[in-house]
Amino acid sequence: MKAQLIKSLGGPESFELTELPKPVPQAGQVLVRVHSTSINPLDYQVRRGDYPDLVPLPAITGHDVSGVVEAVGPGVTSFVPGDEVWYTPQIFDGPGSYAEYHVAAESIVGKKSTSLNHLEATVR
8 A cells, every 4th residue: 555654754755655565454443445634733743753752753644534444353343344434543553544544443433424525524
């Protein structure tokens, strides 16, 4: 999968488009194909180095997601592949959403309202 990786701290030039293995959902997790993500203050704070002890480099930031469930891990009961979802990844608990795919705990994911498109769901 393609992901925007931060390899050094600084401005937007710190991002590098990188090819990484597609994540695999574990027990209680869903794999989401990211359709939309947004930039919020936490994302640029991470990039400029405000949390060096919490976000070791290289890192994938991104804290808003809207997309479609592609696969579910064992024990997931609330979602099936094809469900449209949105959520905020758990802060400082793994890779963020600036990637084609993201894995999240079932407990933090919600079904996207059909009245919103994916872009609208990431900025609400």
